[in-house]
Structures are given as C-alpha cells and as structure tokens.
Amino acid sequence: MRIAELSRRTDVPVPTIKYYLREGLLSAGERTSHNQAQYAESHVRRLRLVKALIEVGGLSVAATREVLEKMYGPGMSPLDSVGKAQFAMTNSRPVIEDEAWEAASKQTEELIEQLGWQVRQTNPARQTLTSALATLSRLGQTEQLKLLEGYAQAARQVAQAEMELLVQEPDADALIERAIVWTALGDIVFSALRRFAQEDIAYGGSAKQ
Amino acid sequence: MRIAELSRRTDVPVPTIKYYLREGLLSAGERTSHNQAQYAESHVRRLRLVKALIEVGGLSVAATREVLEKMYGPGMSPLDSVGKAQFAMTNSRPVIEDEAWEAASKQTEELIEQLGWQVRQTNPARQTLTSALATLSRLGQTEQLKLLEGYAQAARQVAQAEMELLVQEPDADALIERAIVWTALGDIVFSALRRFAQEDIAYGGSAKQ
DNA sequence: AAAAAATGGATAGGAGCACTTTCTACTATC
DNA sequence: GATAGTAGAAAGTGCTCCTATCCATTTTTT
Numbered sequence: 358m359r360i361a362e363l364s365r366r367t368d369v370p371v372p373t374i375k376y377y378l379r380e381g382l383l384s385a386g387e388r389t390s391h392n393q394a395q396y397a398e399s400h401v402r403r404l405r406l407v408k409a410l411i412e413v414g415g416l417s418v419a420a421t422r423e424v425l426e427k428m429y430g431p432g433m434s435p436l437d438s439v440g441k442a443q444f445a446m447t448n449s450r451p452v453i454e455d456e457a458w459e460a461a462s463k464q465t466e467e468l469i470e471q472l473g474w475q476v477r478q479t480n481p482a483r484q485t486l487t488s489a490l491a492t493l494s495r496l497g498q499t500e501q502l503k504l505l506e507g508y509a510q511a512a513r514q515v516a517q518a519e520m521e522l523l524v525q526e527p528d529a530d531a532l533i534e535r536a537i538v539w540t541a542l543g544d545i546v547f548s549a550l551r552r553f554a555q556e557d558i559a560y561g562g563s564a565k566q
Numbered sequence: 567m568r569i570a571e572l573s574r575r576t577d578v579p580v581p582t583i584k585y586y587l588r589e590g591l592l593s594a595g596e597r598t599s600h601n602q603a604q605y606a607e608s609h610v611r612r613l614r615l616v617k618a619l620i621e622v623g624g625l626s627v628a629a630t631r632e633v634l635e636k637m638y639g640p641g642m643s644p645l646d647s648v649g650k651a652q653f654a655m656t657n658s659r660p661v662i663e664d665e666a667w668e669a670a671s672k673q674t675e676e677l678i679e680q681l682g683w684q685v686r687q688t689n690p691a692r693q694t695l696t697s698a699l700a701t702l703s704r705l706g707q708t709e710q711l712k713l714l715e716g717y718a719q720a721a722r723q724v725a726q727a728e729m730e731l732l733v734q735e736p737d738a739d740a741l742i743e744r745a746i747v748w749t750a751l752g753d754i755v756f757s758a759l760r761r762f763a764q765e766d767i768a769y770g771g772s773a774k775q
Numbered sequence: 776a777a778a779a780a781a782t783g784g785a786t787a788g789g790a791g792c793a794c795t796t797t798c799t800a801c802t803a804t805c
Numbered sequence: 806g807a808t809a810g811t812a813g814a815a816a817g818t819g820c821t822c823c824t825a826t827c828c829a830t831t832t833t834t835t
Contacts, residue, residue, distance in 0.1 A: 359810080359811075360810090360811070360812090361810075361811090368662075370794090370795085371811090372794075372795055372796075373793090373794065373795085375812080375813080376793075376794060376795085379813090379814095380793095388812095390801090390802065390803090390811095391800095391801070391802080391812080392800075392801055392802070392810095392811050392812040392813080393801095393802070393803085393810090393811060393812075394811085394812080405704060405705055406705060409701045409704070409705055411793095412701075413697055413698060413701045417792075417793085418792080418793065418794090419792090436768040436769070437768075439764050439765075439768055440764075440765060440768060440769075443761045443764065443765070447761065453577075469762065472762075474762055474763070474765075474766035475765065475766050475769055476762045476765050476766060477765065477769075480761065480762070480765055482757075482758040482759075482761035482762055483758075485754060485757070485758040485761075486754075486755060486758035486759070486762075488622055489622055489751050489754045489755050489758065490755075492618045492621075492622045492751065493747065493751060495614060495618070496614055496615060496618055496743070496747055498744060498747050498748070500731060500734075500744075501731065501748060503731065504724075504727050504728060504731060505755070505759075507723060507724065507727045508724055508752075508755060508756055508759050509759050509762070509763070510723075511720035511721070511723045511724045511756070512720070512756060512759035512760040512762070512763045513763040513766075513767075514716060514719075514720045515713075515716065515717055515720050515760060515763070516760055516763035516764045516766075516767055517763070517767060518713050518716045519713060519764070520764065520767045520768065522709060522710065522712065522713060525709075534705070534707075535707060535709075538702065538705055538707050539707070539710060542698050542701065542702060543717075543760070544753070544757045544760070545694060545698045546695060546698050546699075546714070546717060547717055547720070547721060547756065547757075547760070548691075548694070548753045548756075549691040549692075549694040549695035549698065550691075550695070550714075550717050550718050550721035551721040551724060551725055551752070551753070551756070552652045552656065552689065552691035552694075553678065553681075553683055553685045553689070553691055553695075553718070553721070554683065554718070554721045554722040554724070554725035554726070555648050555649075555652065555725045555728070555729065556648075556649060556652070556683075556684065556685050556686065556689055557681075557683035557684050557685060557722075557725075558722075558725055558726060558729045559645040559646075559648055559649060559729065560645070560649075560684055560686075568781080568782070568832095569781090569782065569783085570781070570782085579823090579824080580782090581823075581824055581825075582822090582823065582824085584783080584784085585822075585823060585824090588784095597783095599782095599830085599831065599832095600783085600829095600830070600831085601782055601783040601784075601829075601830055601831065602781090602782060602783075602830090602831065602832080603782085603783075620822095626821075626822090627821075627822070627823095628821090
C-alpha cells in the first residue's frame with residue numbers, strides 16, 4: 358500500500374507519518390521508484406503501536422524511539438523484553454541529592470530488602486520511587502510510608518498475572534510488542550481502576566471485597 | 567519573609583515564583599509597600615506542593631492550577647476531596663468514538679457492574695480506561711482483558727488502605743493536601759513498585775508471596 | 776547620608792517539542 | 806495533457822515553561 362492508505366488505516370496524517378519516518382520510529386517503505394514506496398502490514402502494526410505509545414501511553418516521540426530501538430535491538434531472553442521496555446519507558450530526571458533524597462534512597466533500599474525482591478541497582482524505577490518518597494518527606498507526608506508494603510503486595514499480584522500471560526505468547530515479536538504495550542498501558546489501566554475504587558469507597562463502599 | 571527567602575526555602579528560583587504568581591498557582595503576599603510583599607509559612611507550604619505536583623507528579627502548570635482551584639474552592643465533605651483531586655488530575659483528551667471505542671466503553675461499563683462498584687458517570691477515569699481498552703483492542707491485545715479483574719482487586723486493596731489513612735487526618739486543609747499529594751504520587755509509587763515486582767519475577771521470582 | 780542590594784511589575788526572549796506547511800521535483804493515472 | 810499523488814527537505818507554527826532584562830522604588834549596609 359502507499360502512504361495514503363497507511364494513513365487511512367492507522368488514522369495518522371500523512372505528514373505525521375513522514376515525520377515519524379524521519380525520526381526513525383518507522384522503517385522506510387520499499388521503494389518502487391525514485392519517489393514512491395510501498396508499505397506493508399508490518400508498517401500498519403508498527404504505526405499503530407507508535408500511535409498508542411504516544412497518544413495513550415503519553416510517551417514523547419524521543420522516548421518512543423528509544424523504546425523501539427532497545428526492544429527490537431539485539432534480543433536476549435523473552436523476559437528481558439519486559440526489563441528493556443521498563444528501562445526505556447521510565448523517564449529519569451536529573452536528581453538533586455539533598456538530605457531528603459538520601460533518606461528516601463535508604464527507604465527504597467530497605468523496602469526492597471524487606472520484601473526480599475531482586476531489583477537491579479540500575480533499574481530506573483529505583484530513582485522514581487526515591488524521588489517520590491523524597492517529595493513526600495519534603496511535604497511532611499510521612500504517614501504514607503505505612504502504605505508502601507500494601508502497595509508492594511498489590512503490585513506483585515498484578516505483576517505476577519501479567520508475567521504469566523506474557524510468557525504464554527510463543528511468537529517472539531508478538532511477545533516484545535505485548536511487553537511494550539502492557540508496560541505502557543498497564544500503568545494507565547491500574548491508575549483508572551484505583552480511581553474507581555477510591556470513588557466507590559468514598560461514596561458507596563458497599564461493593565464486595 | 568520576602569521573596570528571596572521564599573525562594574531559598576523552597577528551592578524555586580525567584581523568576582519562577584513570579585511566574586507562578588502570575589499564573590495563579592500561588593496567592594500574592596501581603597503588601598507592605600508599593601513594591602514589597604511579605605510571604606508567610608503558608609506560601610512555603612503551597613509552593614512546595616506546587617513544585618511537587620509539577621516536578622514529580624508531572625502535572626502541567628495549567629493542570630496544577632485547576633487542581634488547586636477545585637480543591638480549595640467551595641468545600642464539601644472530606645471524602646469529596648479525593649474525588650475532586652482525581653477529577654482535576656485526570657487529563658482527558660478529546661475522544662474519537664469509533665467502533666473500537668464503543669466496544670471498549672461497553673467493556674468498562676460491564677467491568678464496573680460486575681465489580682458492583684459505584685462510579686459516577688462523570689468520573690473522567692471512565693474515559694481513561696475506555697481509551698486504554700480501545701487501544702489494546704486496536705493493537706490486537708485482547709488477551710489482556712483477563713487481567714482486568716485482578717487489577718481491580720489490587721486497586722481496591724490499595725485504595726482501601728489509602729482512604730483509611732486519609733480520614734484519620736483531622737485538619738481539613740491538611741486532608742485536602744494529603745488527598746492531592748497522594749492522588750498524584752500514588753500512581754508514581756505504584757508504578758515503580760510494579761516495575762520492581764516485574765523484575766523480581768522475571769529474573770529471580772524467589773521472593774515471598 | 777551615600778552606596779549597594781533587593782523587590783515588584785512588566786515585557787521580551789528563548790529553548791524544546793510535536794507537528795504542519797510549504798516548496799520543489801518528479802511519477803502515475805484518468 | 807491535466808490532475809493527483811509522492812518523496813524529501815526546510816521552514817514555520819503553536820504551545821509550554823520558564824529565564825532575562827529593564828525600571829522605579831525601597832531596604833539595607835557602610
């Protein structure tokens with residue numbers, strides 16, 4: 358198919374497709390002449406993935422490129438896919454290491470140890486959690502620390518179910534895509550459900566446990 | 567205190583404070599002369615809150631203003647605070663209602679009914695979830711629907727603990743602030759813990775359940 | 776009292792991002 | 806042969822979030 362059809366089938370404007378091509382989010386089509394190219398089903402799939410990551414997942418164009426590069430780069434074990442997806446998707450801002458940050462970093466370490474989890478030092482989520490804890494401390498919201506363990510248990514339940522579903526996928530490429538999609542959208546889905554639950558508890562609370 | 571001290575104590579540059587004042591994120595100080603103003607402890611608190619929402623919570627300046635306006639506007643019950651915080655913090659993009667969206671909307675309804683939760687039609691998280699489900703469907707990731715109920719249960723656990731902690735706060739203003747902070751940072755904390763759990767399961771998996 | 780520093784208010788500027796538009800040069804189709 | 810489509814490059818647009826500068830007026834320091 359040509360670019361116009363690719364555009365129609367993915368609901369992405371032609372100029373935007375060209376922009377994504379330039380930015381390396383999409384591989385070039387097969388050239389049929391000096392200024393014509395054919396696009397395949399794989400382009401449709403990829404473009405829909407890109408669109409999902411950007412529009413629903415809230416990733417920037419640059420972050421999306423990074424994710425795709427890492428994921429479809431030299432591949433290792435299937436389970437690595439999840440790790441790679443995460444690493445690429447966790448945006449780490451430069452950290453200012455003051456006292457609050459130091460204390461929060463310690464809290465993060467202690468939590469991981471207490472849970473007995475294996476989390477690499479390089480996992481960017483460590484920084485994310487530390488930043489959040491440091492912020493809570495700076496705002497005087499120290500009570501919330503009690504919640505952490507409950508959060509962690511809920512997170513593990515969720516992750517367990519996800520991973521089980523993930524490894525059921527036999528096709529390597531499909532697995533990679535699933536890891537990307539679910540890493541990006543899982544946060545959003547859970548966040549929405551948490552808001553549902555908060556509202557139910559606040560106003561009704563009558564639901565089954 | 568004057569603006570320089572406010573800046574020092576919150577680690578926000580003076581020009582940025584002025585910007586936030588213009589944007590209505592911070593109330594003006596008490597004028598002591600034509601071009602001098604005094605700031606109080608309440609300004610320090612507020613500015614730290616604003617900084618947290620923008621830098622760690624990832625909210626835009628406009629969204630932050632909306633949150634603050636709604637939260638400190640005409641107040642109702644304490645539990646309403648959480649609802650308001652959510653409503654203001656859930657960014658809803660305009661929705662394109664195609665077939666995938668229609669089907670996803672139905673799935674959202676069904677899930678809520680199945681859980682027996684009370685979720686208002688106006689809750690913006692409904693749109694968020696529907697968008698996410700529609701995207702998953704467009705990407706052919708229909709398997710993931712199985713996970714929804716497990717997600718919902720985990721979300722309810724988390725929300726239950728949060729709400730219990732929230733209502734323990736006797737001071738009204740502190741409760742509002744806690745609702746804001748925890749709505750914004752809870753997502754981030756949970757997301758980080760989910761990544762921890764995923765890594766643990768993928769590589770180790772030996773941790774206690 | 777004189778000099779230096781700080782403040783408030785206003786406006787201008789700048790960087791980054793995600794496109795969008797415009798341009799030229801061809802090619803394909805009716 | 807007119808019309809429409811395409812590629813590629815470059816410039817432009819609109820938005821957000823600050824940052825810098827200017828100025829008249831204090832305030833503080835010496």
